[in-house]
Amino acid sequence: MPSSRRKFIQQTAFAALATASIPTWLKAAPKKKMITGIQLYSVRDEMKANPVDTLKAIANMGYQYVEHANYINRKFYGYSAADFKKLLADHGLTMLSGHTVMGPSHWDANKKDFSDSWKYTVEDAAIVGQELVISPWLDDSLRKTADDLKRYMEIFNLSGKLCNKWGMRFGYHNHNFEFTQKLGNETVYEIILNNTDPTLVTQQLDFGNLYGTGADALAIVKNNPGRFVSMHVKDEIMNAKGTGYESTVLGKGVQV
Helix, strand or coil, X not given: CCHHHHHHHHHHXXXXXXXXXXXXXXXXXXXXXXXXXXXXXXXXXXXXXXXXXXXXXXXXXXXXXEEECCEECCEXXXXXXXXXXXXXXXXXXXXXXXXXXXXXXXXXXXXXXXXXXXXXXXXXXXXXXXXXXEECCCCHXXXXXXXXXXXXXXXXXXXXXXXXXXXXXXXXXXXXXXXHCEECXXXXXXXXXXXXXXXXXXXXXXXXXXXXXXXXXXXXXXXXXXXXXXXXXXXXXXCCCCCCEEEECCCCXXXX
């Protein structure tokens, strides 16, 4: 591991460990030791074709933790929450985090309540054993103006309360637009941080998605202690069009 990358991870470890309501899997870890897992999006084609063999291969690589990127109609990769938890356990795997987009349709403004779909999302996340429910996208319609986004951050806070009732935390995973799009005098990411309750909404910082935006990942973590309990660390490479960066195989790109 290059010294700059190792130094960054060591320096950011304190931020995760300092969080009061940190998940048990990080509480139990020695200081400066981060638990490493794999985002199943990186093997999405394999998971679609054969979840059983793919999870077996992941376990054989030495991984113990996975994060999902496929929850549709109350199914994780085609399995109910209880069945998927058993499948993971059969291979010595645990899923403490997962990605499911919380969008405009998940909030009923008239009823001032979440849709059944989002309530089931949270319930199934708890059943499968998650400690983090991560929304990895913000619909364009939610960030047309600063006021639009600030209003939706109130829904983020409410989702945090809902997740807390199930013993979990709600969080957000960034892409690149959060650091390049400005609404008024603030970037989208600044609005997210400034208008969410740290006790209700955590952040999952994706260093790869941030790369190339001009944002300083280390400065973001240092300036917002306690906001980050998980991270995505990966290699990036210039895309074929030369217009931006995209993920690539570890060791083949810029390590961030």
